[in-house]
Amino acid sequence: MLYRLLRTIAIGSTLLLASVTGGAHHETTQLIIDADIFSVVDDTAALFLASTLPNVNLLAVNVHTQSSALAVSAIAGHHGHTGVPVGLLRPITNDSFFDDWLYERREYASKVAYHYSNGSLPWGNATDAWDPVALYRKTLAAQKDGSVTIASVGFFDNLSGLLNSTADAYSRLPGPALIAAKVSKLVIMV
């Protein structure tokens, strides 16, 4: 638990630092978060900071479970970001979290999602979620060159999918070239 807590603080500090660095230049951090909100609070802390810091513009969030997607929408919506698009891997399942490692943690995302339904994906609307790689490509293509920060606080499959992606309706650039053009900073939780 202590390790996860320290990691949470490290992530928070990293995002904070990213935003403060931007603030020093009177710039807003254009941020995409890739997370796995379901069992511990590190991702939620990152999302909370991203939703509340004045010099962060939360562009999009990618997650990997249905309740995570709905919880992200609820948390961002609660803080006024009702339009933030959320990407969710397919096929959509109701796979939940069971802590058979420490037998201490519990799944909380579905509770947050149900009781605080809000934002672009209200409770019951998970099928409206974006495909994560399509959301990456659409979001990056719409931003200025060299302007986007990606914070990866979860699994790497969707970043891998972005790297593997090819030209589409959003951009003629393949994934690596799109990243090279648009992303200025990649912050990864280790």
Ligand SMILES: *[C@@H]1O[C@H](CO)[C@@H](O)[C@H](O)[C@H]1NC(C)=O
């Ligand atoms: C979303 O959250 C905001 C802020 O708490 C609240 O004002 C609004 O009523 C909520 N919307 C819904 C649909 O619950």
Ligand SMILES: *[C@@H]1O[C@H](CO)[C@@H](O)[C@H](O)[C@H]1NC(C)=O
């Ligand atoms: C997941 O659970 C919700 C709420 O009970 C339900 O509406 C939805 O159809 C389920 N989705 C799947 C893919 O089973």
Ligand SMILES: *[C@@H]1O[C@H](CO)[C@@H](O)[C@H](O)[C@H]1NC(C)=O
């Ligand atoms: C959620 O789904 C319902 C039923 O399909 C639809 O009427 C509604 O517009 C959706 N809400 C959002 C925010 O997409």
Ligand SMILES: *[C@@H]1O[C@H](CO)[C@@H](O)[C@H](O)[C@H]1NC(C)=O
């Ligand atoms: C997104 O990541 C999930 C795992 O986190 C993976 O299963 C899924 O295939 C990825 N989506 C794409 C389009 O690569």
Ligand SMILES: *[C@@H]1O[C@H](CO)[C@@H](O)[C@H](O)[C@H]1NC(C)=O
């Ligand atoms: C991307 O391509 C690599 C190399 O072919 C492969 O190992 C990886 O699984 C691919 N990623 C996704 C998300 O499909």
